[in-house]
Amino acid sequence: MAISVLVPLLTLLSLHMAHAGDPDILTDFQLPLGAANITGDSFTYTGLRALIGANPQNFTVFKATMAELPALNGLSVSYAALYYPPGSVNPLHTHPRGSELLFLVLGSLEVGFVNTTNYLFNQTLQAGDMFVFPKGLMHYQYNADANSPAIALSAFGSAAAGTVSIPTAVFNTGIDDPILAASFNTDDDTIDKLKAGLSH
Incomplete structure (x- = not known):
C-alpha cells in the first residue's frame, strides 16, 4: 500500500523538479508593476x-x-x-x-x-x-x-x-582566510595575495 502512494508522489515530485526556466505565465505577458499605459516602448x-x-x-x-x-x-x-x-x-x-x-x-x-x-x-x-x-x-x-x-x-x-563570479564569491565575501587556505591546501599569505590581486 505504501508503494502505491509513494510511486505517484515521487513521480509528481520529479516532474516538478524537471521544470526548467522561469515559471509559466497565464497571460500574453506580465505588466510591470505600476504600469498604466502599455505601448511598444514598454517592450523596447x-x-x-x-x-x-x-x-x-x-x-x-x-x-x-x-x-x-x-x-x-x-x-x-x-x-x-x-x-x-x-x-x-x-x-x-x-x-x-x-x-x-x-x-x-x-x-x-x-x-x-x-x-x-x-x-x-x-x-x-x-x-x-x-x-x-x-x-x-x-x-x-x-x-x-x-x-x-x-x-x-x-x-x-x-x-x-x-551571475555568480567565482573569484569574487570565493575571495571577496568575507570567508575567513584559514577556511580558504585549508580549502585550497595553501597558506594564509597565498590567500592574501589572491585577495590583493582581485582588489585592483
Missing part, C-alpha cells in the same frame, strides 16, 4: 546601443535582463552583449537560473565549462561560432588575441539568469 530596450562604437579598456557586459527591461518578466529569455578587449577574460562564473547560448560576432575566444564530474569542455571559437553553457555550471570566456577585441552576444534561458 535601447541600452545595448552603448556597445556601438564603444572601446572599453576592460571586459564589459551590456545586459538586457528583467532588471533593465521589465517586460521580460515571465518570458524566460534575456540577453547580453559582451566586449572583450585584447587579452581580457570573463572570469570563472555561473548563471544559477539559466543556460547561456553565446554567439561570437567578432574575433576569437577560448571558452569552456566544467561539469559536475570536474570534466572541462573547452573550445576555440571563431566569428560565427556558437557555444552553449549549461545552467549552473562554472564557465569562462578568454580573448587570447593580444591585438584584436572580440564581441559576443549571449541569450539566456531566463529573464534573470543571475
Whole structure:
C-alpha cells in the first residue's frame, strides 16, 4: 500500500523538479508593476546601443535582463552583449537560473565549462561560432588575441539568469582566510595575495 502512494508522489515530485526556466505565465505577458499605459516602448530596450562604437579598456557586459527591461518578466529569455578587449577574460562564473547560448560576432575566444564530474569542455571559437553553457555550471570566456577585441552576444534561458563570479564569491565575501587556505591546501599569505590581486 505504501508503494502505491509513494510511486505517484515521487513521480509528481520529479516532474516538478524537471521544470526548467522561469515559471509559466497565464497571460500574453506580465505588466510591470505600476504600469498604466502599455505601448511598444514598454517592450523596447535601447541600452545595448552603448556597445556601438564603444572601446572599453576592460571586459564589459551590456545586459538586457528583467532588471533593465521589465517586460521580460515571465518570458524566460534575456540577453547580453559582451566586449572583450585584447587579452581580457570573463572570469570563472555561473548563471544559477539559466543556460547561456553565446554567439561570437567578432574575433576569437577560448571558452569552456566544467561539469559536475570536474570534466572541462573547452573550445576555440571563431566569428560565427556558437557555444552553449549549461545552467549552473562554472564557465569562462578568454580573448587570447593580444591585438584584436572580440564581441559576443549571449541569450539566456531566463529573464534573470543571475551571475555568480567565482573569484569574487570565493575571495571577496568575507570567508575567513584559514577556511580558504585549508580549502585550497595553501597558506594564509597565498590567500592574501589572491585577495590583493582581485582588489585592483
